Amino acid sequence: MNYLQFAYRNILRHRRRSFVTIMTVCLGFVALGVLGGFLNNIFSRLKGQAVVAERFGHLTFAKKGFYQNGKLEPEKYLWNAKELETLLAVVRQNIDVELATPRLRMFGVTSNGKASTIFVTEAIVPEDDQKLIKTNVDGRSGIEGMVTFGARNRDNSSVIVGSELASMLKIKKGQNVTLLTSTKDGVANAVDVKISGDYNTGNPATNDKFILSDFSLAQNLYDTDGAERVIVTLKNPENIEIVKAQLIEELADAGLQVEAKTWDELSPSYKKVTTLFGIIFRVLTIIISVIVLLTVLNTMQMVVSERTKEIGTMRAIGMLRGQVIKLFCVEGLIMGVLGCLLAIPILFAIAGLLQVMGISFVPPVASVAVPLVMMFKIKNLLLVFALFSVVAIVSSFLVSRKIAAQQIVDSLSRG
Amino acid sequence: MIQEVISATKLIDFEGVSKTYQLGNQRIPALKGIDLTIESGDFIAIAGPSGSGKSTLLNLLALIDTPTSGDIRYNNIDVSTLSDDERTRYRNKEIGIVFQNYNLIPVLDALENVAFALQVQGVPTKECLKRAEKILREVGLGTHLHHRPANLSGGQKQRVAIARALVTNPSVVIADEPTAALDSKTGMEILELMKELNYTKNTTFIFSTHDNRIIDSVHHVVYIEDGFLMNRY
Structure with missing residues (x-):
């Protein structure tokens, strides 16, 4: 008879009470799992929006x-x-780099001949953009409906506009608009371009002013043969900070003083949303953990109260205080672990049901509907698993510590 | 006070042991200056009217309570200087306890209940079960090894409790009215069993009782009244 067997049998003694406790842990786990799954999905979609749709x-x-x-x-x-040329050569020789492409960004006014509005144009190299829009974001390659220029037979005077901008100016594919901007020296410059398509950037803040233009067109418009930025995608984005530091060092060795920003630093909306939802999630985690703690505490309190005489007996026979505490902690742990284990299939059943139902919604600070699905991260589930197990142990410890310290004769005189 | 020397070889030595309980603002003396020496291998009954202090004396003998004043020595070890864990380990090794209401652990079967006393010592499970089975056979429960307490009669439960007390090969077994919850026939059987174990294993037995038939069959009787050790015969 080891602690596990002994504790398990004790749990079975109070089946209904143990079941309620296990179900509380289970529901807590499911609640956090569902919320975490939704948030992971939202964060991942926003990440895809920033990395791919906004071309960061x-x-x-x-x-x-x-x-x-x-x-x-x-x-x-x-x-x-x-x-x-030097910068691209240095960056591209790093084995972690998937793609390195130059960029130019200009601001100005665009007009359909009748109405004007401000625009922001991101100048891209079409061949590179073909690759960028297929960037793997959390296991998904690219974003549905993402538009870019064709890699071949392109017309460098064509542009792709944000769908809200197209709607505002009532412009359609094949029509012309004028882009009025200034060169790098501040001289006004304008060009007529053809609309080759529109797309939703996914971000309402950019969807009404964003224009994708050809890099060579933008170079002419800006009167430069260079670029202001180089965008890099990585084979393994988890190493982003390491690669960033490596590249800064390598570029410094090549005589280029650069500053580098990660995609999330350039996407304030992502930061805001993740911060806000992160706070909500943490608060809920605390609340649910406290509920689990109080439930296990209450159960263990009743268990200890009913078994005080038995505890006294075990102590009299030779069980040390620490061993009594350990026994009750194992009982709490078993209930915590069983609750979490029971929650996992429930969680996956809910996820499967949502997948089948095909519900979609527009996440905060997004302009594109995304499927209401849950994305589970094993690490996060394990963390909740560990948290609830610890909470169950702590509850049991708090109760059993007191009873273990009681005088044996007092314990034996009970019930 | 009476200096009670039952034999020359000391197993337990009480010197001026008193125990006072605090009940609210009231101090209730349960034992008053007990001097008592018990030799190993003895078979002793502690007798006295209800509320005389028998259970308190047994609790102190079993090291499950501490005296308010006085010294308690086991094998010349001053147990009052031991920490709680040290006292528990000492109790586990040297003292077997039998309760009036058996106090078996309901989720464990007879074999596991007996083995439990060894398992808390850290003895390997296989060894615990082997020794537990042996002692259960000795007390006549070889056919009830896997019966849980709920499926045992009162006499059988008390046999399990005695087996549990003996499995660690203690120097002394302390029993609080071990036959009180049993019918007279079963009570006498349990007494015979304890006498036999006392004889064969030379284990000291100390128990409290009201039963005159039991008092008549022990080596010595310690009589206690109003917290004082009054007499022995």
């Missing part, structure tokens, strides 16, 4: 100081052709 890639390299002063002195923070 995983890492962005710019000249040092670009993010502070780049708008005031754009010409100072442009890579020239030679620097760009």
